[in-house]
Amino acid sequence: MTTLHVFQWLDTTLIGNTIRDSTYIFPVVEVFHLFGLTLLLGTLTITDLRMLGVGMRRQSIAEVASQLAPWTIWGAVVTIVSGILLFLSEAMKCYANAAFPWKMWMLLAGVLLYLCVQLPITRAKSRTNPALLKAVALLSLVFWYGVAVAGRAIAFV
Amino acid sequence: MSLQSICQAISDSSIGTQLRESTYLWPAVEATHVLSLALSVGTIVLVDLRLIGATMRNESVTDVIEQTQPYTIAGFTLAFISGFILFWSEAGRLYPSYSFRFKLVFIALLGINALVFHSTIYISVDKWNKWAITPPRARFAGWFGLIFWMLVIFLGRWTAYNLK
Numbered sequence: 001m002t003t004l005h006v007f008q009w010l011d012t013t014l015i016g017n018t019i020r021d022s023t024y025i026f027p028v029v030e031v032f033h034l035f036g037l038t039l040l041l042g043t044l045t046i047t048d049l050r051m052l053g054v055g056m057r058r059q060s061i062a063e064v065a066s067q068l069a070p071w072t073i074w075g076a077v078v079t080i081v082s083g084i085l086l087f088l089s090e091a092m093k094c095y096a097n098a099a100f101p102w103k104m105w106m107l108l109a110g111v112l113l114y115l116c117v118q119l120p121i122t123r124a125k126s127r128t129n130p131a132l133l134k135a136v137a138l139l140s141l142v143f144w145y146g147v148a149v150a151g152r153a154i155a156f157v
Numbered sequence: 158m159s160l161q162s163i164c165q166a167i168s169d170s171s172i173g174t175q176l177r178e179s180t181y182l183w184p185a186v187e188a189t190h191v192l193s194l195a196l197s198v199g200t201i202v203l204v205d206l207r208l209i210g211a212t213m214r215n216e217s218v219t220d221v222i223e224q225t226q227p228y229t230i231a232g233f234t235l236a237f238i239s240g241f242i243l244f245w246s247e248a249g250r251l252y253p254s255y256s257f258r259f260k261l262v263f264i265a266l267l268g269i270n271a272l273v274f275h276s277t278i279y280i281s282v283d284k285w286n287k288w289a290i291t292p293p294r295a296r297f298a299g300w301f302g303l304i305f306w307m308l309v310i311f312l313g314r315w316t317a318y319n320l321k
Contacts, residue, residue, distance in 0.1 A: 027318045031311045034191070038310065041192075042199010046225065056224045059216055067213050071206070148192055156184040 007095040016088030029085045036078030037148065043068040043075065044114075044144055051122070051137035053130070061133065065122035076111070099157045103150035110143035165249035176246035183246060190239040194313075197232030198306050200225040205306075208299030210290035217286040218295075256315035263309050267302065274298035 010016070019025045049055030050064040087094055094100040117136055121128045167173055176183055206212045207221045244251060251257045278294040285292050291299070 024320070027314050027320060031314045034194075034310050034314065035307060037191075038195045038198045039202060040199075041195035042202055045196055045228065046200065046203065049228070055228065056220075058220050058224060063216070067216075068203075071203075071212060145192060148195065149188055152184065152188040152191055 004095065007091045010088060011091035011095075013088050015085065016091065019085060019089035026086065026089060029082050033079055033082040033086060036075045036080075036082060039071055039075030040079055041075075041144060041148065043071045044140065047072065047118075047122070048137040048140050051118075051133045053134070061122055065119075069119065072114075094154065097154050097157060099150045099153035103147055103154065106143050106146040106150060110140065110147055113140055113143060161249075161252055164252035167245055167248040169249065170245075173246050173248065176242065183243075186239045186242050190236055190243060193232045193235035193239060194310070195232075197229050197236055198310070200229040200232065201302060201306060204229075205299040205302040208291050208295050209303070210296070214289040218282055218288075218291060219286055250319070251316065254316050254319065256312045256320065260309055260312035260316060263305050263312065267305050267309070270298055270301045270305070 019029065046056060047065050047068050050057070050059070050061055056064050113136065118140060121133065121136065168177070176186070203212070203225055204222055207214075207216070207218060213221050274295065278292060278298070285295070290296070
């Protein structure tokens, strides 16, 4: 079974067909994709800027990161779930799309960086090396804004 | 000369036409619009959530507002400029769209909401700065912002699909 077969199969699901055949479901799901994205990018940007020492400096990194994490995570959940629905309705379009793999790889990188590095180091009791914090924050901004740019590019390339 | 014909003339202008037909510029402006929207509305939502007592309850209200404001303003400025350019390229199609008209009205209402908040209840912020749940009028401003910004995003997408 090749990647092509997987995408062809994903393109034929009942959910995907229902969304594709409706005038309104796709835009409505897309609206939720944007709600989630707004919450995700907004809260993550503030967290990253705090780690860079640029924004929210009156609060500690741990205060900012721990209080915003639930909003970032729920924003990501809404974005990803709605994203899967959008994908199912146009899986073959995505298969042939040059921007789609970029978006997926950057998304994977962003999620892994967030869960495996960013969350643990912002919650660590001991002081984390500021250079590491800055590097992680920069990477996070590049990955997540990269996901957004590549996502928009899907519609145009 | 009707507003419709003025808007048509704007999008029919050489700048409007070149924008609309460009391979890279229009998508780039559109991407800027979405990303700057995420930054401005994302940080506004953070302030609104603080006002309704949903997040950052241990931080003072002024800390949240003052420290997010530069990013909100930067994001909004970018979203406004990119939105203006997008309008220029499609003014003739956008003018008759109800979703687009309501979007503009709602953005204006959000501006008034912010203005009223800052010129009334926020003046006495020192009294309730540390409260986990802010006074009713501040909470109202928070809920108003949350609901109407969501509506603006909804209407923006609706406009893109020309769904009236």
